[in-house]
Amino acid sequence: MWSIGLLAEHAGVTVKTVRFYSDRGLLPEAARSGGGHRRYGPEALDRLRLIRSLRALDLPVPEVDRVLEHEDALEDALEDAIAGQLRELGSRLTALRWREAALRLVAECTPAERPGRLRLIGAMTTPPSTAPLARFWRGWLPPRLPARVLAATVEQAVPAVPDDPTPAQVLAFARLQAFVSAPCDGGARFQPEAHRGGRGYRPELLYDGLTEAYALAAADVREGRSPHGGEALDCFVAAHAGALGSRDTPGFRRGLGSQLAAEQRLDGYWNLVAEVTAPPSGRPEPTPGAADDWLREALRKPQLTEGVR
Incomplete structure (x- = not known):
């Protein structure tokens, strides 16, 4: 049996640590x-070394305790603990990268720009949360959308937060958050007329179809192809026709083109989303706003309207 001092000496730690x-x-x-002095068997040395190894991985004491409690399944418990620490470390690193990019944003701007940028950054956590953006869309979209349609639309509209942002992306996200945090009537101004109701209007058909139409148009937008007819445009028109209980006819397409041209737009939102999601190199992924622009332009081409039967 070893005394606490002897165990500490063999392990290369202090008596205080063993205690x-x-x-x-x-x-x-x-x-x-x-x-009344503590005595330890030789197996305590291996356990103490294991504890020190786990602590060297920055596992907190409660997590070390949980791993040691499952010595019969040590590998599984250790794997779970390490995975948890890696997730936490990844979150901390992302926060540090956002903080660094925010500091560079302020450091590299002119003195006249600095107060405005500081206000924008001060209103944003690091890394920022997308919850305000999701709340904006849930308030902007028509009420009583089915949960599946609502979730798909919000997911498509809310950009992912970059893990390693540039200063420009930090500024764009801060402006995006300021945009969606404006007074409620600011968002209401941009709502399409159809959102305000009407007998027989079925917004769930519209947004279910728009999600598909934007996905179909994305490849053409990404490759820079001119707007044209095809599956994406047909899906886009069918979504509007289905929501209104109408048929896809030349007259309907002409009327839809005029209606969409008169609507308020969320261009400012989508421009900022494009900046937030811009990759360091290569072609950026088109936003739903860019896909919507492409489809509206295709709808304005007379040959694509008159050719419908």
């Missing part, structure tokens, strides 16, 4: 001497 882990129940003592 700390013993008091936490991580390092059970084998017995007590007649004078």
Whole structure:
């Protein structure tokens, strides 16, 4: 049996460290001497070394305790603990990258720009949350959309947060957050007339179809092809026709083109999304706003309207 001092000496730690882990129940003592001093068996050295290895991975003491409690399944418990630490470390690194990019954004701007940028950044967490953007879209979209359609539309409209942003992306996201955090009537101004109701209007058919139409048009937008007829445009028109209980006819397409041209737009939102999601190199992924522009332009071409039967 080893004394606490001998165990500490063999492990290369202080007596205080051994006592700390013993008091936490991580390092059970084998017995007590007649004078009440702790005594440990040789197996305590291996356990103490394991504890130090786990702590060297920055696992908190409660997590170390959980791993040691499952020694019969040590590998599984250790794998779960390490995976959790990697996720936490990844989040911390992302936060640091956002903070660095925000500091560079402020450092590299002119003195006149600095107060405005500081206000924008001060209103944003690092890394930022997409929750305000999702709330904006849930308030902007028509009420009582089916949960599946609502989730798909919001997912398509809300950009992912870059893990390693540039200063320009930090600025774009801060402006995006400011845009969606404006007073509620600001968003209402951009709502299509159809959102305000009407007998027989079925917005779930519109947004279900628009999600598909934007996905179909994305390849053409990405490759820079001129707007043209085809599956994407047909899907786009069918979504509007289905929501209104109409048929896809030349007259309907002409009327739809005029209606869409008169609507308020969310161009500012989509321009900022394009900046947030712009990759360091290569072609950017088209936003739903860019796909919508492409489809509206295709709809304005007379030959694509008159050719419908």
